[in-house]
Amino acid sequence: MDISGLPTPCYVVDEDKLIHNLTILKEIEETTGAKILLAQKAFSFFHSYPLIANYISGTTASGLYEARLGREEMKKENHVYAPAYKYSDMEELVRICDHIIFNSEMQYEQYHNMCKDNTSIGLRINPECSTQEGHEIYDPCSPGSRLGITPANFEKFLEKHDGRLPNDVDGLHFHTLCEQNSDALEITWKAVEEKFATSLSQIKWLNMGGGHHITRPDYDRELLKNLVVNIKQKYDIDVYLEPGEAIALNAGYFVTEVLDVVHNDIDVLILDGSAACHMPDVLEMPYRPPLQGAGLPNEKKHTYRLASATCLAGDVIGDYSFDHEVSVGDRLVFDDMAIYSMVKNNTFNGTPLPCLIYLKQNGEYEMVRKFGYEDFKNRLS
Numbered sequence: 001m002d003i004s005g006l007p008t009p010c011y012v013v014d015e016d017k018l019i020h021n022l023t024i025l026k027e028i029e030e031t032t033g034a035k036i037l038l039a040q041k042a043f044s045f046f047h048s049y050p051l052i053a054n055y056i057s058g059t060t061a062s063g064l065y066e067a068r069l070g071r072e073e074m075k076k077e078n079h080v081y082a083p084a085y086k087y088s089d090m091e092e093l094v095r096i097c098d099h100i101i102f103n104s105e106m107q108y109e110q111y112h113n114m115c116k117d118n119t120s121i122g123l124r125i126n127p128e129c130s131t132q133e134g135h136e137i138y139d140p141c142s143p144g145s146r147l148g149i150t151p152a153n154f155e156k157f158l159e160k161h162d163g164r165l166p167n168d169v170d171g172l173h174f175h176t177l178c179e180q181n182s183d184a185l186e187i188t189w190k191a192v193e194e195k196f197a198t199s200l201s202q203i204k205w206l207n208m209g210g211g212h213h214i215t216r217p218d219y220d221r222e223l224l225k226n227l228v229v230n231i232k233q234k235y236d237i238d239v240y241l242e243p244g245e246a247i248a249l250n251a252g253y254f255v256t257e258v259l260d261v262v263h264n265d266i267d268v269l270i271l272d273g274s275a276a277c278h279m280p281d282v283l284e285m286p287y288r289p290p291l292q293g294a295g296l297p298n299e300k301k302h303t304y305r306l307a308s309a310t311c312l313a314g315d316v317i318g319d320y321s322f323d324h325e326v327s328v329g330d331r332l333v334f335d336d337m338a339i340y341s342m343v344k345n346n347t348f349n350g351t352p353l354p355c356l357i358y359l360k361q362n363g364e365y366e367m368v369r370k371f372g373y374e375d376f377k378n379r380l381s
């Protein structure tokens with residue numbers, strides 16, 4: 001990959017890698033009949049939506065803006081789920097979404113009559129089955145969670161409706177996983193089947209959310225396929241999966257340039273890329289992003305702390321080691337920067353937004369979007 005001529009900072013989305021992932025997902029759709037949706041909150045690089053549309057069934061959104069984007073740029077099935085909708089947003093959502101998922105009994109009661117005949121209504125459930133440890137911030141089943149209707153609340157809801165799901169509810173939705181394998185889905189499905197048994201025979205579709213790391217090399221796809229096929233057969237329903245990460249996993253890079261090298265016990269590189277502005281998950285998760293050609297601290301000859309040109313003392317990406325000395329003007333390339341990166345960007349410190357570049361399968365770089373001062377100014381007043 002020749003990055004020497006690219007303006008920095010920039011994100012590069014790799015078409016070849018994207019197609020690799022999409023091919024895996026399409027095969028799952030074809031062999032199981034599952035429908036796969038892009039969860040846009042992870043990856044909204046809509047330049048590639050026409051490509052993605054050739055492989056999977058559509059988009060899902062976290063609210064009005066993403067729903068509009070899916071409708072305008074993907075033009076396939078368009079689902080939406082939010083923990084709560086505003087009335088003013090609902091008017092448009094019922095026009096542009098074919099599936100609307102409510103998070104609570106109250107939201108359903110408030111808005112279900114606004115839905116049109118061609119809008120399919122779903123309810124998000126909370127199976128109270130945590131399968132991830134350590135990341136409570138990413139666990140929708142953690143104690144006190146607001147995400148989804150708990151089994152106890154669901155029972156009360158059914159009682160109010162003569163012991164069954166209201167006729168206009170077509171589907172159930174759960175989302176409980178994060179970067180997980182299909183064994184966690186199997187455990188979760190067992191909990192769903194046990195706790196929501198009576199309703200499963202009344203629905204037309206089940207959406208099993210995201211967090212399935214389907215395109216990761218060690219993901220057990222056979223187990224996923226068996227689960228989907230069994231659920232579809234047993235209940236005669238459609239099954240949806242809405243991964244975000246899996247669609248663009250390892251399909252993007254972040255390229256940044258070294259602006260200065262300072263020394264204070266350790267050698268520190270000051271970059272035009274920022275953890276706080278351009279890769280906030282590094283600070284939020286937190287995690288250490290993979291960097292091409294670099295190792296753990298002291299693994300290679302020259303160790304540096306990678307930090308940014310913002311004023312935030314903690315705007316540090318991590319410590320990395322290199323075979324060679326790093327100098328001003330060198331470029332560094334972080335891997336796996338398509339997901340949860342550009343969607344979270346901000347302009348703190350007046351930091352420029354990175355350009356968006358598409359690396360096409362034929363090896364050409366296409367400049368998709370450049371940002372400037374106006375993009376910073378227009379968000380303020």
Ligand SMILES: *Cc1c(COP(=O)(O)O)cnc(C)c1O
Nearest residue numbers: 039042175209210211243244245
């Ligand atoms: C975040 C989220 C997704 C996508 O999750 P990934 O971890 O990116 O696969 C799907 N559905 C819902 C409801 C979500 O909140």
